[in-house]
Every structure is written in structure tokens, then in C-alpha cells.
Amino acid sequence: MSTPINSQRLRLLALCALFLLPGAHAAEPLTIDVHRDANCGCCKSWIRHLEANGFQVIDHVESNMSAVKQELGVPYRLASCHTGVINGKFVEGHVPAAEVIELTRRNDLAGVAVPGMPKGSPGMEAGGAVQPYEVIGLTASGTEQVIAEYPGN
Numbered sequence: 156m157s158t159p160i161n162s163q164r165l166r167l168l169a170l171c172a173l174f175l176l177p178g179a180h181a182a183e184p185l186t187i188d189v190h191r192d193a194n195c196g197c198c199k200s201w202i203r204h205l206e207a208n209g210f211q212v213i214d215h216v217e218s219n220m221s222a223v224k225q226e227l228g229v230p231y232r233l234a235s236c237h238t239g240v241i242n243g244k245f246v247e248g249h250v251p252a253a254e255v256i257e258l259t260r261r262n263d264l265a266g267v268a269v270p271g272m273p274k275g276s277p278g279m280e281a282g283g284a285v286q287p288y289e290v291i292g293l294t295a296s297g298t299e300q301v302i303a304e305y306p307g308n
């Protein structure tokens with residue numbers, strides 16, 4: 156008689172764990188290191204975008220950003236201004252918070268990038284102009300895939 160109750164309880168516990176795990180993850184602020192040049196205004200605006208979306212940002216002012224990018228494995232073709240690092244993965248340029256979060260959930264990606272500095276991307280809103288842009292994911296094996304397109308549909 157007690158066996159079915161116990162297994163039911165176990166099943167309930169398993170269900171609870173399923174629901175609690177993502178919740179516990181979201182409650183804990185995501186911490187990201189951001190490397191930038193001292194005089195980069197749009198980099199600071201991107202940092203504010205991340206903070207507004209619940210990230211804890213550790214700001215690093217660098218004198219040689221290209222050396223930082225090289226060290227972190229950011230391909231030259233994907234380069235932008237600042238470079239973030241989260242869970243050992245790179246976040247290059249004005250990547251929206253949604254794709255930074257996606258990066259933390261994707262085991263296949265080594266990093267994400269918004270190459271260049273497209274107008275209208277997070278931190279690049281000054282002036283009000285909007286350019287379409289893609290968020291590129293770089294897999295561990297070095298292939299690129301588009302993980303988001305902005306402005307979205």
C-alpha cells in the first residue's frame with residue numbers, strides 16, 4: 156500500500172525539480188565581465204542595457220582591445236567594440252540581453268557576436284536610426300549560425 160504513494164511522491168518531487176531548476180537559475184543574477192576601451196560611450200550604454208536586464212556587470216577598462224579579443228578567440232570578422240565574457244564564452248559587440256542568455260543555455264556555442272556597431276542595437280540607440288542586423292553564434296568547431304535577426308518580425 157505504501158509503495159504506490161512513495162512512487163507518486165517521487166514523481167511529484169521530480170516534477171518540482173524540473174520546475175525549480177530554471178527558476179533558481181533565473182533568480183540568481185547572471186554575471187558578465189565586459190572589456191572595453193576607456194572612452195567607449197556605446198560600450199557603457201550596452202553595459203546599462205545588460206544591467207537593466209538583470210545582469211551583474213564587471214567592467215574592465217583595457218588599453219589593448221585587439222589583444223583581448225585575440226586572447227578570447229573572437230574572430231576578426233566578427234569584431235566590434237567591447238568584448239564580454241560569460242561562463243568562459245565571448246559576447247562580442249552590441250548583443251541583446253536575450254541572446255546573451257541564450258548563449259549561457261547553449262552548450263554548442265563558444266560565443267555570440269554582433270559584428271560592427273549597427274545603429275539601433277542595444278547601446279547604439281543614439282540618433283534614433285535603425286539598421287537591420289544579425290546575432291551570430293560561433294560553434295565550438297568554428298562554424299557560424301544566425302541565432303537572431305533584428306528588428307524582429
Ligand SMILES: [Cu+2]
Binds near residue numbers: 197198236237249272
Ligand atoms: Cu559600440
